[in-house]
Amino acid sequence: MTVDMLLGVLGWSAVINMGLLLWWFLWFMCAHDFMYRTQSKWFKISVEKFDAINYAGMAFHKISIIIFNLVPYLALRIIL
DSSP states (O other): OOOHHHHHHHHHHHHHHHHHHHHHHHHHHHSSHHHHHHHHHSSOOOOHHHHHHHEEEEEEEEHHIIIIIIIHHHHHHHOO
């Protein structure tokens, strides 16, 4: 695997992951009640806990994108 190929993989991974994060956020904002109803059928959970779990999941996903995609991408860009 060449450095250029690795840059491409990291760049597209970051774009795809940010797209998934945006989709999750929009789905959560626009269909919150639907998501809560479907999940509360399976798990006994309050709305507050449901919101906290989703926000924590989005934050973890965003931090993971930064650490595992953007930082290595920028480091490779800097050394080239």
